[in-house]
Amino acid sequence: MVRFRGRLHDARTATVLGRWLGLAVVVCFFTGLVSHLLQEPPGWLAPRLPSRPVWGYRLTQGLHVATGVAAVPLLLVKLWAVYPALFQWPPVRSARHALERASVGVLVATALLETVLGLANIAQWYPWPFSFRRTHWALAWVLLGATLLHVAVKAPDIARHWRRRRVDPDAADRRSLLRGVGAAVGVLTVVTAGQSVPALRPLTLLAPRRPDASTQGVPVNRTAAQAGVGRIAVAGWRLVVAGPEGYALTLHELRELPQHTERLPIACVEGWSASAEWTGVRLRDLLDRAGAPAAARVRVVSSQRRGAYRTTEMGPTYTRDGLTLLALRLNGEELSPDHGFPARIIAPNRPGVLQTKWVSRIEVVAR
Numbered sequence: 576m577v578r579f580r581g582r583l584h585d586a587r588t589a590t591v592l593g594r595w596l597g598l599a600v601v602v603c604f605f606t607g608l609v610s611h612l613l614q615e616p617p618g619w620l621a622p623r624l625p626s627r628p629v630w631g632y633r634l635t636q637g638l639h640v641a642t643g644v645a646a647v648p649l650l651l652v653k654l655w656a657v658y659p660a661l662f663q664w665p666p667v668r669s670a671r672h673a674l675e676r677a678s679v680g681v682l683v684a685t686a687l688l689e690t691v692l693g694l695a696n697i698a699q700w701y702p703w704p705f706s707f708r709r710t711h712w713a714l715a716w717v718l719l720g721a722t723l724l725h726v727a728v729k730a731p732d733i734a735r736h737w738r739r740r741r742v743d744p745d746a747a748d749r750r751s752l753l754r755g756v757g758a759a760v761g762v763l764t765v766v767t768a769g770q771s772v773p774a775l776r777p778l779t780l781l782a783p784r785r786p787d788a789s790t791q792g793v794p795v796n797r798t799a800a801q802a803g804v805g806r807i808a809v810a811g812w813r814l815v816v817a818g819p820e821g822y823a824l825t826l827h828e829l830r831e832l833p834q835h836t837e838r839l840p841i842a843c844v845e846g847w848s849a850s851a852e853w854t855g856v857r858l859r860d861l862l863d864r865a866g867a868p869a870a871a872r873v874r875v876v877s878s879q880r881r882g883a884y885r886t887t888e889m890g891p892t893y894t895r896d897g898l899t900l901l902a903l904r905l906n907g908e909e910l911s912p913d914h915g916f917p918a919r920i921i922a923p924n925r926p927g928v929l930q931t932k933w934v935s936r937i938e939v940v941a942r
Protein backbone atom coordinates (compact mmCIF):
# COMPACT_ATOMS: atom_id res chain seq x y z
CA MET A 576 0.00 0.00 0.00
CA VAL A 577 1.13 3.52 -0.74
CA ARG A 578 2.14 5.62 2.27
CA PHE A 579 0.96 9.18 2.07
CA ARG A 580 2.84 11.88 3.87
CA GLY A 581 1.69 15.33 4.89
CA ARG A 582 -1.76 16.75 5.46
CA LEU A 583 -4.56 15.61 3.20
CA HIS A 584 -2.27 13.59 0.95
CA ASP A 585 -4.12 10.64 2.45
CA ALA A 586 -6.20 7.76 1.21
CA ARG A 587 -9.48 9.13 2.59
CA THR A 588 -9.10 12.39 0.65
CA ALA A 589 -8.12 10.45 -2.48
CA THR A 590 -11.14 8.17 -2.03
CA VAL A 591 -13.68 10.99 -1.65
CA LEU A 592 -12.28 12.92 -4.63
CA GLY A 593 -12.10 9.66 -6.57
CA ARG A 594 -15.81 9.04 -6.03
CA TRP A 595 -16.70 12.42 -7.55
CA LEU A 596 -14.20 12.07 -10.36
CA GLY A 597 -15.38 8.52 -11.04
CA LEU A 598 -18.97 9.74 -11.37
CA ALA A 599 -17.86 12.49 -13.78
CA VAL A 600 -15.87 9.96 -15.86
CA VAL A 601 -18.83 7.54 -16.05
CA VAL A 602 -21.36 10.24 -17.06
CA CYS A 603 -18.88 11.74 -19.52
CA PHE A 604 -18.14 8.34 -21.05
CA PHE A 605 -21.74 7.26 -21.56
CA THR A 606 -22.93 10.63 -22.90
CA GLY A 607 -19.90 10.60 -25.22
CA LEU A 608 -20.87 7.11 -26.36
CA VAL A 609 -24.36 8.41 -27.22
CA SER A 610 -22.84 11.28 -29.21
CA HIS A 611 -20.53 8.95 -31.10
CA LEU A 612 -23.30 6.48 -31.97
CA LEU A 613 -25.59 9.27 -33.21
CA GLN A 614 -22.82 10.61 -35.46
CA GLU A 615 -21.28 7.37 -36.66
CA PRO A 616 -23.71 4.51 -36.02
CA PRO A 617 -22.76 0.95 -36.95
CA GLY A 618 -24.82 -0.39 -39.89
CA TRP A 619 -27.37 -2.27 -37.80
CA LEU A 620 -28.07 0.75 -35.60
CA ALA A 621 -28.26 3.45 -38.31
CA PRO A 622 -31.91 2.76 -39.28
CA ARG A 623 -32.94 2.48 -35.61
CA LEU A 624 -31.54 5.68 -34.09
CA PRO A 625 -34.37 7.22 -32.04
CA SER A 626 -35.62 10.64 -33.14
CA ARG A 627 -37.26 11.14 -29.71
CA PRO A 628 -37.18 12.68 -27.21
CA VAL A 629 -36.51 15.79 -29.27
CA TRP A 630 -34.32 17.18 -26.45
CA GLY A 631 -32.35 13.93 -25.97
CA TYR A 632 -29.10 15.06 -27.56
CA ARG A 633 -29.42 18.48 -25.99
CA LEU A 634 -29.46 16.81 -22.57
CA THR A 635 -26.77 14.18 -23.13
CA GLN A 636 -24.31 16.50 -24.86
CA GLY A 637 -24.95 19.29 -22.34
CA LEU A 638 -24.11 16.77 -19.60
CA HIS A 639 -21.07 15.55 -21.51
CA VAL A 640 -19.53 19.00 -21.70
CA ALA A 641 -20.62 19.98 -18.16
CA THR A 642 -19.11 16.86 -16.57
CA GLY A 643 -15.95 17.27 -18.65
CA VAL A 644 -15.57 20.84 -17.41
CA ALA A 645 -16.34 19.79 -13.81
CA ALA A 646 -13.65 17.10 -14.09
CA VAL A 647 -10.94 19.75 -14.50
CA PRO A 648 -10.82 21.00 -10.86
CA LEU A 649 -11.56 17.47 -9.58
CA LEU A 650 -8.66 16.05 -11.55
CA LEU A 651 -6.24 18.78 -10.48
CA VAL A 652 -7.08 18.43 -6.78
CA LYS A 653 -6.97 14.63 -6.99
CA LEU A 654 -3.50 14.87 -8.52
CA TRP A 655 -2.48 17.27 -5.76
CA ALA A 656 -3.78 14.86 -3.10
CA VAL A 657 -1.81 11.89 -4.44
CA TYR A 658 1.31 13.58 -5.80
CA PRO A 659 3.65 12.36 -3.02
CA ALA A 660 2.79 8.83 -4.16
CA LEU A 661 3.55 9.74 -7.78
CA PHE A 662 7.09 10.85 -6.89
CA GLN A 663 7.93 8.06 -4.40
CA TRP A 664 11.46 6.63 -4.15
CA PRO A 665 12.60 4.11 -5.28
CA PRO A 666 10.26 4.51 -8.28
CA VAL A 667 9.85 0.77 -8.77
CA ARG A 668 9.99 -1.92 -6.11
CA SER A 669 8.73 -5.01 -7.90
CA ALA A 670 7.17 -6.19 -11.14
CA ARG A 671 3.70 -5.82 -9.64
CA HIS A 672 4.52 -2.35 -8.38
CA ALA A 673 5.88 -1.38 -11.82
CA LEU A 674 2.65 -2.52 -13.49
CA GLU A 675 0.53 -0.64 -10.99
CA ARG A 676 2.54 2.55 -11.56
CA ALA A 677 2.36 2.13 -15.33
CA SER A 678 -1.43 1.86 -15.13
CA VAL A 679 -1.59 5.04 -13.03
CA GLY A 680 0.67 6.73 -15.61
CA VAL A 681 -1.74 5.79 -18.43
CA LEU A 682 -4.71 6.91 -16.33
CA VAL A 683 -3.24 10.34 -15.54
CA ALA A 684 -1.98 10.92 -19.09
CA THR A 685 -5.27 9.99 -20.79
CA ALA A 686 -7.38 11.90 -18.24
CA LEU A 687 -5.33 15.07 -18.83
CA LEU A 688 -5.30 14.60 -22.62
CA GLU A 689 -9.06 13.96 -22.84
CA THR A 690 -9.92 17.09 -20.85
CA VAL A 691 -7.43 19.27 -22.74
CA LEU A 692 -8.63 17.98 -26.14
CA GLY A 693 -12.27 18.45 -25.12
CA LEU A 694 -11.69 22.00 -23.86
CA ALA A 695 -9.75 22.93 -27.00
CA ASN A 696 -12.60 21.57 -29.12
CA ILE A 697 -15.16 23.64 -27.21
CA ALA A 698 -13.01 26.68 -27.99
CA GLN A 699 -12.79 25.54 -31.66
CA TRP A 700 -9.04 25.46 -31.39
CA TYR A 701 -7.43 22.60 -33.29
CA PRO A 702 -3.67 22.99 -32.98
CA TRP A 703 -3.08 19.30 -33.80
CA PRO A 704 -2.91 17.46 -37.13
CA PHE A 705 -5.16 14.50 -36.15
CA SER A 706 -8.93 14.13 -36.13
CA PHE A 707 -10.33 15.39 -32.83
CA ARG A 708 -13.28 13.03 -32.80
CA ARG A 709 -11.36 9.84 -33.62
CA THR A 710 -8.70 10.61 -31.01
CA HIS A 711 -11.15 11.69 -28.31
CA TRP A 712 -13.16 8.51 -28.95
CA ALA A 713 -10.18 6.14 -28.87
CA LEU A 714 -8.72 7.74 -25.74
CA ALA A 715 -12.11 7.50 -24.02
CA TRP A 716 -11.84 3.71 -24.11
CA VAL A 717 -8.29 3.82 -22.79
CA LEU A 718 -9.42 6.15 -20.02
CA LEU A 719 -12.38 3.92 -19.14
CA GLY A 720 -10.15 0.84 -19.04
CA ALA A 721 -7.47 2.58 -16.98
CA THR A 722 -10.14 3.86 -14.56
CA LEU A 723 -11.63 0.38 -14.07
CA LEU A 724 -8.16 -1.13 -13.58
CA HIS A 725 -7.27 1.60 -11.10
CA VAL A 726 -10.46 1.02 -9.11
CA ALA A 727 -9.78 -2.74 -9.10
CA VAL A 728 -6.17 -2.28 -7.93
CA LYS A 729 -7.17 0.23 -5.27
CA ALA A 730 -10.31 -1.65 -4.18
CA PRO A 731 -8.91 -2.58 -0.73
CA ASP A 732 -7.87 1.05 -0.04
CA ILE A 733 -11.17 2.39 -1.38
CA ALA A 734 -13.16 -0.03 0.79
CA ARG A 735 -11.11 0.88 3.87
CA HIS A 736 -11.63 4.61 3.38
CA TRP A 737 -15.12 4.67 1.88
CA ARG A 738 -16.67 5.58 5.23
CA ARG A 739 -15.60 8.39 7.50
CA ARG A 740 -13.43 7.37 10.46
CA ARG A 741 -14.62 8.12 14.01
CA VAL A 742 -11.27 9.58 15.02
CA ASP A 743 -9.71 11.63 12.28
CA PRO A 744 -7.51 14.62 13.12
CA ASP A 745 -7.68 15.90 9.51
CA ALA A 746 -11.48 15.85 9.22
CA ALA A 747 -11.95 19.62 9.51
CA ASP A 748 -9.18 20.40 7.01
CA ARG A 749 -10.51 17.85 4.59
CA ARG A 750 -13.99 19.29 4.83
CA SER A 751 -12.58 22.73 3.92
CA LEU A 752 -10.70 21.31 0.95
CA LEU A 753 -13.74 19.42 -0.33
CA ARG A 754 -15.96 22.47 0.10
CA GLY A 755 -13.45 24.48 -1.92
CA VAL A 756 -13.45 21.85 -4.69
CA GLY A 757 -17.25 21.68 -4.61
CA ALA A 758 -17.42 25.46 -4.93
CA ALA A 759 -14.97 25.41 -7.87
CA VAL A 760 -17.07 22.76 -9.64
CA GLY A 761 -20.27 24.70 -8.90
CA VAL A 762 -18.89 28.01 -10.19
CA LEU A 763 -17.45 26.45 -13.36
CA THR A 764 -20.76 24.70 -14.04
CA VAL A 765 -22.83 27.82 -13.48
CA VAL A 766 -20.67 30.05 -15.71
CA THR A 767 -20.69 27.55 -18.59
CA ALA A 768 -24.14 25.90 -18.37
CA GLY A 769 -25.82 29.11 -19.61
CA GLN A 770 -24.90 28.02 -23.13
CA SER A 771 -27.66 25.41 -22.88
CA VAL A 772 -29.78 26.39 -19.85
CA PRO A 773 -31.63 29.64 -20.61
CA ALA A 774 -32.18 30.46 -16.90
CA LEU A 775 -28.40 30.59 -16.33
CA ARG A 776 -27.72 32.74 -19.39
CA PRO A 777 -26.93 35.98 -17.52
CA LEU A 778 -24.16 34.14 -15.63
CA THR A 779 -22.46 32.80 -18.74
CA LEU A 780 -18.85 33.97 -18.54
CA LEU A 781 -16.99 31.06 -20.07
CA ALA A 782 -19.09 29.84 -22.99
CA PRO A 783 -17.68 30.67 -26.40
CA ARG A 784 -21.04 30.90 -28.14
CA ARG A 785 -24.17 32.44 -26.67
CA PRO A 786 -27.64 32.47 -28.19
CA ASP A 787 -28.31 36.06 -27.16
CA ALA A 788 -25.18 37.25 -28.96
CA SER A 789 -26.04 35.72 -32.34
CA THR A 790 -28.33 36.35 -35.26
CA GLN A 791 -31.96 35.18 -35.06
CA GLY A 792 -31.51 33.97 -31.46
CA VAL A 793 -29.39 30.92 -32.34
CA PRO A 794 -25.58 30.73 -32.17
CA VAL A 795 -23.64 30.13 -35.37
CA ASN A 796 -20.89 27.56 -35.28
CA ARG A 797 -19.61 28.09 -38.78
CA THR A 798 -20.62 31.16 -40.76
CA ALA A 799 -21.28 31.12 -44.49
CA ALA A 800 -17.95 32.90 -45.02
CA GLN A 801 -16.07 30.34 -42.90
CA ALA A 802 -17.69 27.51 -44.86
CA GLY A 803 -16.76 29.18 -48.14
CA VAL A 804 -20.39 29.60 -49.18
CA GLY A 805 -20.82 32.80 -51.14
CA ARG A 806 -24.06 34.70 -51.65
CA ILE A 807 -26.58 32.26 -53.05
CA ALA A 808 -28.51 33.84 -55.93
CA VAL A 809 -32.17 32.91 -55.61
CA ALA A 810 -32.80 33.13 -59.38
CA GLY A 811 -30.46 30.28 -60.25
CA TRP A 812 -30.98 28.22 -57.11
CA ARG A 813 -32.77 24.87 -57.27
CA LEU A 814 -33.44 22.20 -54.70
CA VAL A 815 -32.79 18.88 -56.41
CA VAL A 816 -34.50 15.82 -54.96
CA ALA A 817 -32.90 12.76 -56.55
CA GLY A 818 -34.93 9.54 -56.30
CA PRO A 819 -37.05 7.14 -58.35
CA GLU A 820 -39.18 10.13 -59.45
CA GLY A 821 -36.67 12.91 -58.97
CA TYR A 822 -37.49 16.60 -59.47
CA ALA A 823 -36.17 20.10 -58.86
CA LEU A 824 -37.85 23.08 -57.20
CA THR A 825 -37.16 26.80 -57.20
CA LEU A 826 -37.21 28.60 -53.86
CA HIS A 827 -40.56 30.09 -54.82
CA GLU A 828 -42.00 26.62 -55.48
CA LEU A 829 -40.60 25.36 -52.19
CA ARG A 830 -42.31 28.21 -50.33
CA GLU A 831 -45.61 27.30 -52.02
CA LEU A 832 -45.58 23.76 -50.57
CA PRO A 833 -47.39 23.12 -47.24
CA GLN A 834 -45.29 24.74 -44.48
CA HIS A 835 -44.99 23.46 -40.94
CA THR A 836 -43.68 25.25 -37.87
CA GLU A 837 -42.00 23.23 -35.13
CA ARG A 838 -40.14 24.17 -31.97
CA LEU A 839 -36.89 22.16 -31.95
CA PRO A 840 -33.52 22.59 -30.28
CA ILE A 841 -30.26 22.74 -32.12
CA ALA A 842 -27.59 21.14 -29.94
CA CYS A 843 -23.96 21.45 -30.94
CA VAL A 844 -21.45 18.76 -30.00
CA GLU A 845 -19.47 21.56 -28.37
CA GLY A 846 -22.06 21.94 -25.64
CA TRP A 847 -24.22 24.91 -26.55
CA SER A 848 -27.84 24.41 -27.45
CA ALA A 849 -30.84 26.60 -28.17
CA SER A 850 -34.48 25.97 -28.83
CA ALA A 851 -35.97 27.79 -31.80
CA GLU A 852 -39.03 27.91 -34.01
CA TRP A 853 -38.35 26.48 -37.45
CA THR A 854 -40.66 26.74 -40.43
CA GLY A 855 -40.36 24.77 -43.63
CA VAL A 856 -41.39 21.74 -45.63
CA ARG A 857 -41.53 18.29 -44.09
CA LEU A 858 -38.69 16.16 -45.42
CA ARG A 859 -41.17 13.26 -45.53
CA ASP A 860 -43.38 15.16 -47.98
CA LEU A 861 -40.44 15.94 -50.28
CA LEU A 862 -39.34 12.28 -50.23
CA ASP A 863 -42.84 10.89 -50.83
CA ARG A 864 -43.15 13.09 -53.91
CA ALA A 865 -39.87 11.62 -55.21
CA GLY A 866 -41.26 8.11 -54.76
CA ALA A 867 -38.73 7.21 -52.07
CA PRO A 868 -39.35 3.91 -50.24
CA ALA A 869 -40.22 4.44 -46.55
CA ALA A 870 -37.10 2.62 -45.38
CA ALA A 871 -34.72 4.54 -47.63
CA ARG A 872 -31.61 6.30 -46.37
CA VAL A 873 -31.15 9.84 -47.51
CA ARG A 874 -28.05 11.87 -48.29
CA VAL A 875 -28.26 15.61 -47.76
CA VAL A 876 -25.82 17.70 -49.80
CA SER A 877 -24.89 21.31 -49.10
CA SER A 878 -23.79 24.08 -51.47
CA GLN A 879 -20.64 24.14 -49.37
CA ARG A 880 -17.76 22.99 -51.59
CA ARG A 881 -15.39 21.44 -49.06
CA GLY A 882 -15.44 20.30 -45.45
CA ALA A 883 -16.49 17.25 -43.48
CA TYR A 884 -20.08 18.40 -43.01
CA ARG A 885 -20.81 19.19 -46.65
CA THR A 886 -22.89 16.00 -46.83
CA THR A 887 -24.68 14.04 -44.12
CA GLU A 888 -26.80 10.91 -44.12
CA MET A 889 -30.08 10.22 -42.39
CA GLY A 890 -31.95 7.01 -41.67
CA PRO A 891 -35.72 6.43 -41.85
CA THR A 892 -36.41 7.21 -38.16
CA TYR A 893 -35.50 10.83 -38.95
CA THR A 894 -36.78 11.06 -42.52
CA ARG A 895 -40.21 9.65 -41.60
CA ASP A 896 -40.54 11.83 -38.48
CA GLY A 897 -43.03 14.64 -39.13
CA LEU A 898 -40.82 17.00 -37.11
CA THR A 899 -37.91 16.72 -39.54
CA LEU A 900 -38.00 19.80 -41.75
CA LEU A 901 -36.21 21.34 -44.63
CA ALA A 902 -36.42 24.68 -42.87
CA LEU A 903 -36.72 27.99 -44.73
CA ARG A 904 -37.43 30.20 -41.72
CA LEU A 905 -36.06 30.59 -38.21
CA ASN A 906 -37.88 32.35 -35.37
CA GLY A 907 -40.31 33.95 -37.80
CA GLU A 908 -37.71 35.31 -40.27
CA GLU A 909 -36.22 33.98 -43.47
CA LEU A 910 -33.02 32.05 -42.63
CA SER A 911 -29.99 34.34 -42.50
CA PRO A 912 -27.03 33.33 -44.70
CA ASP A 913 -25.15 32.11 -41.60
CA HIS A 914 -28.05 29.89 -40.55
CA GLY A 915 -28.16 28.20 -43.95
CA PHE A 916 -30.18 30.34 -46.41
CA PRO A 917 -32.09 29.33 -48.45
CA ALA A 918 -32.76 25.92 -46.84
CA ARG A 919 -31.36 23.78 -44.04
CA ILE A 920 -32.15 20.56 -42.25
CA ILE A 921 -33.55 20.54 -38.72
CA ALA A 922 -34.35 17.14 -37.18
CA PRO A 923 -35.22 16.08 -33.63
CA ASN A 924 -32.65 14.43 -31.30
CA ARG A 925 -29.79 14.88 -33.72
CA PRO A 926 -26.31 16.35 -33.19
CA GLY A 927 -26.02 19.95 -34.44
CA VAL A 928 -23.19 18.98 -36.71
CA LEU A 929 -25.65 16.93 -38.80
CA GLN A 930 -28.21 19.74 -39.16
CA THR A 931 -26.92 20.56 -42.62
CA LYS A 932 -27.06 24.19 -43.78
CA TRP A 933 -27.25 25.58 -47.35
CA VAL A 934 -28.95 22.39 -48.60
CA SER A 935 -29.02 22.10 -52.40
CA ARG A 936 -29.62 18.38 -52.97
CA ILE A 937 -31.46 15.53 -51.28
CA GLU A 938 -30.60 12.07 -52.59
CA VAL A 939 -32.47 8.85 -51.94
CA VAL A 940 -29.72 6.30 -51.30
CA ALA A 941 -30.27 2.71 -52.42
CA ARG A 942 -30.61 0.47 -49.35
Ligand SMILES: Nc1nc2c(c(=O)[nH]1)N[C@H]1C(S)=C(S)[C@@H](COP(=O)(O)O)O[C@H]1N2
Nearest residue numbers: 794795796843877884914927928930931932
Ligand atom coordinates in the same frame (compact mmCIF):
# COMPACT_ATOMS: atom_id res chain seq x y z
N1 LIG B 1 -23.13 22.68 -44.56
C1 LIG B 1 -22.85 22.76 -43.25
N2 LIG B 1 -23.84 22.63 -42.36
C2 LIG B 1 -23.57 22.73 -41.02
C3 LIG B 1 -22.27 22.96 -40.54
C4 LIG B 1 -21.25 23.10 -41.52
O1 LIG B 1 -20.08 23.31 -41.18
N3 LIG B 1 -21.58 23.00 -42.85
N4 LIG B 1 -22.05 23.07 -39.20
C5 LIG B 1 -22.98 22.33 -38.33
C6 LIG B 1 -22.81 22.56 -36.91
S1 LIG B 1 -21.37 22.01 -36.19
C7 LIG B 1 -23.82 23.07 -36.13
S2 LIG B 1 -23.72 23.08 -34.45
C8 LIG B 1 -25.03 23.63 -36.74
C9 LIG B 1 -25.26 25.02 -36.22
O2 LIG B 1 -26.29 25.63 -36.91
P1 LIG B 1 -26.48 27.20 -36.77
O3 LIG B 1 -25.17 27.83 -37.20
O4 LIG B 1 -27.61 27.58 -37.64
O5 LIG B 1 -26.77 27.45 -35.34
O6 LIG B 1 -24.93 23.66 -38.15
C10 LIG B 1 -24.42 22.51 -38.72
N5 LIG B 1 -24.61 22.58 -40.15
Ligand SMILES: [Mo]
Nearest residue numbers: 843844927928
Ligand atom coordinates in the same frame (compact mmCIF):
# COMPACT_ATOMS: atom_id res chain seq x y z
MO1 LIG C 1 -21.74 21.93 -33.94
